[in-house]
Amino acid sequence: MPKISVVIPVFNCETYIEEALKSVQTQRVQDLEIIVVNDGSTDGTLSVVEALAEMDKRVRIITQANSGKPAVARNAGLRHAAGEYICFLDGDDLFLPGKLEKQLEIFRRFPELNLVFHDIRYLYENNRHDLESYLGNAGFIESAKEYLAPIQGNIYLCRENFYNFISAYFLCIHTSAVMARRSCLDDQSTWFPEDVTIGEDADLWFRLVLSNRVAFLNEILSYYRQHSTSITSNMADYLQGSILVHRRNLKRGENLFTPGEKRLYEEKIRGYHWHYGYLLYSNYEMEGARREYMDALKLGYSTKAVVAVAKTMLPRSFVRFCKTCLRG
DSSP: OOOEEEEEESSSOTTTHHHHHHHHSSSSSOOOOEEEESOOOOOHHHHHHHHHHHHHEEEEEEOOOOOOOOOOOHHHHHOOOOOOEEEETTTTOOOOOHHHHHHHHHHHOTTTOOEEEEEEEEGGGGOOOOOOOOOHHHHHHHHHHGGEEETTTTTEETTTTTHHHHHOOOOOGGGEEEEHHHHHTSSSSSSSOTOSSSSHHHHHHHHHHHHSEEEEEEEEEEEEEEOTTOOGGGGHHHHHHHHHHHHHHHTTTTTOOOOHHHHHHHHHHHHHHHHHHHHHHHHTOHHHHHHHHHHHEEEEEEEEHHHHHHTTTSOOOHHHHHHHHHHO
C-alpha cells in the first residue's frame, strides 16, 4: 500500500499536464501513487499521460466518458486510491518541492490530526505569479486568530469552531493544499457531491473540518493556475454551485453558529443570490433573475433588492431598449 495517493482529474489539459505530473513525481516522498482520471479528453492529454506512465509505474490512468464535473472524476480516482493519505491536484496546477514531505511530517508529529492544509500562490500565463500568497493577501492569520492556536513554528491547530470561520468568513482551504487521512474520507457518506459543477470541493472541506482535527501549515506549497479555459471562469456555474453548497452548509451548521456568524453567513449567501440575479437580468432572463432577487430578500431586506425585483417585472423589449439607449 502506498503512503500517499495523489488524485488528478484531467480534461483537455495537454498544455499543462506534464508539468503538473512532474511536480508530483519529483517530490522527495517517493512512496506514492499518482492516479490520473482522464475525463473524456479530446486533445492530446491522454497521450502525454500514457508516455509518462510508461516511464513511471506509479502513474495509473483511469479513462472515462466526459462527465463535465470535477466531482465525478475525483470520486472515480478516490475509489481506486490505496494510499494511507490522499492529496488532490488539478491537471493545470502544481505542487511545490517539499509539499508531501512537510505535510507528512506534521501528521507524524501530531497523530491526532486528520487533515492538514497549507497556503497557495496564483500562477498566471507565462509563469507570472503573485508576490503575495493567497492567504497572506487575504490576511488569513489575523482574521482567523480566534479560531487558530499556534502550536509550533508556522503550524497552527484549527480550534473546534474553525468550521464556523470557514463558513461565515472565509473558506481558506484550496483543493491542492489538502492532505487528508483516507480513514476520515471513508467516514463520509459522500465524498465530492456530484450534483455540483463548481464548489463540490468546498462541500467536502466543510464536512471534514466539522468532524476532524485540522491543522494549517503557513507555507506556500502549491500553485493554482489561472487561465481563460479554467472551469472556474464560468461565472454562472460558479454562482449556482456556490449558492447550492452554502445553502446546504448554512442548514448543516445552523445550531453551531453564533448569531453574529449566522448573520455574516446569510449576508454572504445573499450576495451570491444578488450577483447571480444580476447576471441573469443582464441576459434578459427575467424569471430567473426575479427568483434570485427574491431569495436574496428572504435572507435580509434591502431597498436595492426590492428595486431589482421590480425591474424584472418590466418587459424584456423595454429593458433591451433602455440598455441600447444608455449605450448610445
